[in-house]
Amino acid sequence: MLRVEGLRAWYGEATVLRDVALTVAPGEVVTLVGRNGAGKSTLLRCLMGLHAGQRGTVTLDGRDLGSLPAHRRARLGLGWVPDDRGAYASLTVTENLTLPPAVGPNPWPLARVYESFPVLHERRDSAATQLSGGEQQMLALARVLRMGARLLLCDEPTEGLAPLLVARVGDIIRQVRDQGTAVLLVEQNLRFATGVADRHHLLAEGRVVETLRNEEVRERESELLTYLGI
Amino acid sequence: MSSFLQHTFDGLVSGAFLALLALGLAVIFGMLRVVNFAHGAFYMLGAVGTYLLLTEFGVPFWWALLIVPVALGVLGMGVERAFVHRLARLDPLYNFLLTFGLTLVLQDLVKLRYGTQSSPYATPSALAGTVDFGLFDFPAYRVFVLAFAVVACVAVWWLLGHTRVGMVVRAATERPELSRALGIDVGRWVMPVFGFGIALAGVAGVLAAPMRAVNPLMGADLVIVVFAVVVIGGLGSIFGSVAAGFGIGLVQAWGESYLDQWPIVAQTSVFVIMAAVLLWRPAGLFGREEAPA
Ligand SMILES: Nc1ncnc2c1ncn2[C@@H]1O[C@H](COP(=O)(O)OP(=O)(O)OP(=O)(O)O)[C@@H](O)[C@H]1O
Ligand SMILES: [Mg+2]
Numbered sequence A: 001m002l003r004v005e006g007l008r009a010w011y012g013e014a015t016v017l018r019d020v021a022l023t024v025a026p027g028e029v030v031t032l033v034g035r036n037g038a039g040k041s042t043l044l045r046c047l048m049g050l051h052a053g054q055r056g057t058v059t060l061d062g063r064d065l066g067s068l069p070a071h072r073r074a075r076l077g078l079g080w081v082p083d084d085r086g087a088y089a090s091l092t093v094t095e096n097l098t099l100p101p102a103v104g105p106n107p108w109p110l111a112r113v114y115e116s117f118p119v120l121h122e123r124r125d126s127a128a129t130q131l132s133g134g135e136q137q138m139l140a141l142a143r144v145l146r147m148g149a150r151l152l153l154c155d156e157p158t159e160g161l162a163p164l165l166v167a168r169v170g171d172i173i174r175q176v177r178d179q180g181t182a183v184l185l186v187e188q189n190l191r192f193a194t195g196v197a198d199r200h201h202l203l204a205e206g207r208v209v210e211t212l213r214n215e216e217v218r219e220r221e222s223e224l225l226t227y228l229g230i
Numbered sequence B: 001m002s003s004f005l006q007h008t009f010d011g012l013v014s015g016a017f018l019a020l021l022a023l024g025l026a027v028i029f030g031m032l033r034v035v036n037f038a039h040g041a042f043y044m045l046g047a048v049g050t051y052l053l054l055t056e057f058g059v060p061f062w063w064a065l066l067i068v069p070v071a072l073g074v075l076g077m078g079v080e081r082a083f084v085h086r087l088a089r090l091d092p093l094y095n096f097l098l099t100f101g102l103t104l105v106l107q108d109l110v111k112l113r114y115g116t117q118s119s120p121y122a123t124p125s126a127l128a129g130t131v132d133f134g135l136f137d138f139p140a141y142r143v144f145v146l147a148f149a150v151v152a153c154v155a156v157w158w159l160l161g162h163t164r165v166g167m168v169v170r171a172a173t174e175r176p177e178l179s180r181a182l183g184i185d186v187g188r189w190v191m192p193v194f195g196f197g198i199a200l201a202g203v204a205g206v207l208a209a210p211m212r213a214v215n216p217l218m219g220a221d222l223v224i225v226v227f228a229v230v231v232i233g234g235l236g237s238i239f240g241s242v243a244a245g246f247g248i249g250l251v252q253a254w255g256e257s258y259l260d261q262w263p264i265v266a267q268t269s270v271f272v273i274m275a276a277v278l279l280w281r282p283a284g285l286f287g288r289e290e291a292p293a
Helices: A040-048 A070-075 A093-098 A110-116 A118-122 A133-147 A163-178 A190-196 A214-219 A221-228 B002-032 B039-057 B061-082 B092-114 B140-162 B164-174 B176-181 B186-208 B218-233 B238-258 B263-280
Strands: A002-011 A014-024 A029-033 A054-060 A078-081 A151-155 A182-186 A199-204 A207-213 B130-132 B137-139
Touching: A002 A040, A014 A029, A014 A040, A014 A054, A014 A182, A029 A040, A029 A190, A040 A054, A040 A070, A040 A078, A040 A151, A040 A182, A070 A078, A070 B176, A078 A133, A093 A110, A093 A133, A093 B164, A110 A118, A110 A133, A118 A133, A133 A163, A151 A163, A163 A182, A163 A190, A182 A190, A190 A214, A190 A221, A207 A214, A214 A221, B002 B039, B002 B140, B002 B164, B002 B186, B002 B218, B002 B238, B039 B061, B039 B092, B039 B186, B039 B218, B061 B186, B092 B218, B130 B140, B137 B140, B140 B164, B140 B186, B140 B238, B164 B176, B164 B186, B176 B186, B218 B238, B218 B263, B238 B263
Parallel strands: A014 A207, A029 A182, A029 A199, A078 A151, A151 A182
Antiparallel strands: A002 A014, A002 A054, A199 A207, B130 B137
16 A cells, blocks of 8 residues: 655755665554664655655555645545654644544544543543653554544654553554554564564665564564664 | 722733734744734734725724724735745745835835824724723723723634634644644645734724824834733743733833833833843743744
């Protein structure tokens, strides 16, 4: 469903992505792993159309996203969970959830979101930035589910979460995958990654240098961990 | 005591103008990140327009209160599309310069046609008398201005806080990039929000016509104070700009009455307060530090 070819991205003089190619199929969970500063967040921002300095081809279901602005990409079904959690201070939790339009075939009704995330229901009238970091992470994930996005672009959704919540995020990702939603997941936690994903793209020097299957990641775990500097 | 209440009331009335103007400036800044220097000129156009409607077309005050803000809102939208929009991708300083230039053009156009003399505008007859508050009488028109401004501010606050449009504007104001990534066409809201801010300046201008001297330069000094108000309240903060508007109105009125031996102190008090607030809280009293994209 998503195909990226020859993607180059830069900040001023500094090239961050040189030649990225990757694909994500419907209902597939694919991770993007790489060292700090490898350009993972930049790649997601390029896909969302938020990064001006980029060249290359990005297609969604065969449609060239080319120069489509970010809001059009969202309306085609891209759901971004940003690395900073993207909570609005000036919106309540409910407003944070209902702000984006429904963009996919099965947006979650608010009631289902609250059933899945009872803590958000409890805090529904609070300003979103009053939530704890973990709760904000849940909110960002819940928001793209409510949009009914067909391809989730999740930037380290488990970062800084307690183990129980990490497991919860894993459950949810498996649940949406089973509905046919695709997920491109930036993830440093390899155990978690192999638990939810099918394939893993290793990003280094501005390229996807290797694409690994779960077994390969498990076999080479210590090598990869050293490489990632964890 | 009675003179204190008198000064306080006068302060609230001049605060009402500051609040309306600061509110429009804050709404515009929030959405566009543009400091609209021309805000004072639009306020002036509001007052001049009210005067001209009456003298040239016999349109009374109450109709002007409807027509002028709508017309200025439309004019504002046109200015946004024709000029402000073209500079959107550049440093915001360019738009500051643009609106500064626009101010000079608007002032001189009015000057060219009507000179710099102030024109009197009669208080609408329904509000000609005074209102008896027991101990005191206040001019009915000023009571009306205060009440109208308070209602307008509350209405804007409600609109922003409790409607879907308001929610979108808040989101786009706080984090424009994230909002676009969530499927909101932020660009679509820029023109109407700019027009709305200008319409608020127009409301202030209409209200000013019967009680302030109507002339091409009436907005020039005021806009400087309004900038100070917006900075004190916190750039882009709706509540902050309104609260600071009324607050500064009070400070000025008290300063003028009780520090009249030291006019310098009274006149600069606003800017001293602004400097102090900036040192203490750079984002203003009710402002938030800029969030990352
Ligand atoms: N706004 C910016 N301006 C200039 N350089 C930037 C900017 N944002 C990121 N970079 C640089 O681009 C590179 C890639 O950053 P990016 O945030 O995409 O990495 P990442 O893989 O997501 O890292 P992390 O694991 O820390 O999240 C880094 O070297 C970073 O310093
Ligand atoms: Mg990152």
